[in-house]
Amino acid sequence: MPPFDMARTREKSASAEMNPCGACPVRSLTVCAALDPEELRRLADILQNVRVDSGHTLFAEGDSADALYNVTSGTVKLYKLLPDGRRQITGFLVTGDFLGLAVNDSYAYTAETVTSSSLCRFPRKKIDALLEEFPKMQRRLFSMASNELAAAQDQMLLLGRKTAKEKICSFLLMLSQRAARRGHKENPVFVPMSRADIADYLGLTTETVSRTFTQLKTAGVISLQEGNKVLIADLDAMYDLAEGA
Amino acid sequence: MPPFDMARTREKSASAEMNPCGACPVRSLTVCAALDPEELRRLADILQNVRVDSGHTLFAEGDSADALYNVTSGTVKLYKLLPDGRRQITGFLVTGDFLGLAVNDSYAYTAETVTSSSLCRFPRKKIDALLEEFPKMQRRLFSMASNELAAAQDQMLLLGRKTAKEKICSFLLMLSQRAARRGHKENPVFVPMSRADIADYLGLTTETVSRTFTQLKTAGVISLQEGNKVLIADLDAMYDLAEGA
DNA sequence: CGATCCCTTGAACGTAGTCAACGCGAGTGG
DNA sequence: CCACTCGCGTTGACTACGTTCAAGGGATCG
CATH class of the missing domain: 1.10.10.10 (Winged helix-like DNA-binding domain superfamily/Winged helix DNA-binding domain)
Incomplete structure (x- = not known):
């Protein structure tokens, strides 16, 4: 049995096997766009499909950042808290958005589902290795981060003025x-x-x-x-x- | 506001040779960190040193984004405007920070000097080609953008709450x-x-x-x-x- | 049927905004 | 050299926008 089959058996959800990345309907929206079939197969090998009910926390601010996520359905909110409980939601993520960028290996915000959601989960070490290998994907991620940055600036204008x-x-x-x-x-x-x-x-x-x-x-x-x-x-x-x- | 062409003196490769990136004192802070001598030489070939007096505009929101900049000294502010003139400054950049990320090939904000400043200017097409070639630099840029993103979220917390x-x-x-x-x-x-x-x-x-x-x-x-x-x-x-x- | 959550509405309050005046230093010109 | 202007920062008085506190309605669920 080829090694990649072994890897696939480790995937959490059976649906990942039935719906590999090649057939993913939201691929064009996200970081996986423009990868060739071989690259997609490699990606499918490392991802876990995660399904989360509404109102659940994916990870909290300060947690060690051991995975990157990609929203495939539903809505996820990101937020930061002040010591006295004041909260600022920094984004509502939907299909195609990614989350999990880290600073100092820790998440900078808490991620919680607004509606029940599905996500692709990429373990940090594996996705890092894959990014090394596929500069195309690295560029795509960078361009998505650039767009995030522009959106963040729009949001600052909104909040401040x-x-x-x-x-x-x-x-x-x-x-x-x-x-x-x-x-x-x-x-x-x-x-x-x-x-x-x-x-x-x-x-x-x-x-x-x-x-x-x-x-x-x-x-x-x-x-x-x-x-x-x-x-x-x-x-x-x-x-x-x-x-x- | 004075026209920026007047204030700005663009030194071509001549000065880049006299002060090559290899001797750059702020290299460790910025995107050029961890490049090897050969890569630095290639980088030095495409950059222009720009010196700008205080209170001058480097580029305006909506301008076609034909260069990436790197602040080597001084302070630069980025801002966005509402139609009625309300202004939100989205960041003050100092030594080591980069600016010029584009969305749809346009700058998403105006960049103006706070103090007289020096910058490295990388023409978009040339730096893009170089990024293709040096994934190391691409990664560094991505990691800097990630930090920017985290800072932006902190700023949203500040502005909102x-x-x-x-x-x-x-x-x-x-x-x-x-x-x-x-x-x-x-x-x-x-x-x-x-x-x-x-x-x-x-x-x-x-x-x-x-x-x-x-x-x-x-x-x-x-x-x-x-x-x-x-x-x-x-x-x-x-x-x-x-x-x- | 009570408990809880979410949304809405009302009334009073307070933080930051608006409008205005003035001081100060730098730069300019008579 | 001094008068003047201009930009910037500070302060005061008043205002207003959004918050706080409070109450009640409606939907959902055990």
């Missing part, structure tokens, strides 16, 4: 655009996270988030629908409101 | 630690940027920055010295104040 209304509108537009890029319907927008999560992402309180939704609803810019969906009724107004026009 | 006093203390401590890591004296801290710049970095107004400095001064935690220096009189208090203890 936007009003509550502008923050909420920017947030909804971001979710909408992100859904569109993944081939989901961009309107109404699916908003799976709680008011508390939105507040901690935008630097607000739940009360302010709730009040601002009500304002926008009253102004006829959005309307709330069943199943945590938000219909953007006036897209132009949203764009204007998102930047203070 | 810290009070004015906590922001100012965190800021001064960051400057102090950064100076220490570069072998400069960490106390008193050199603070070359204006109140307006500090405000736009911390999501405050100049008045609040000024008032908070006065408060900290009155409380005996810091004292202001000649030449834009801040003496941290009570380091423990600063650490506590920075996280709301």
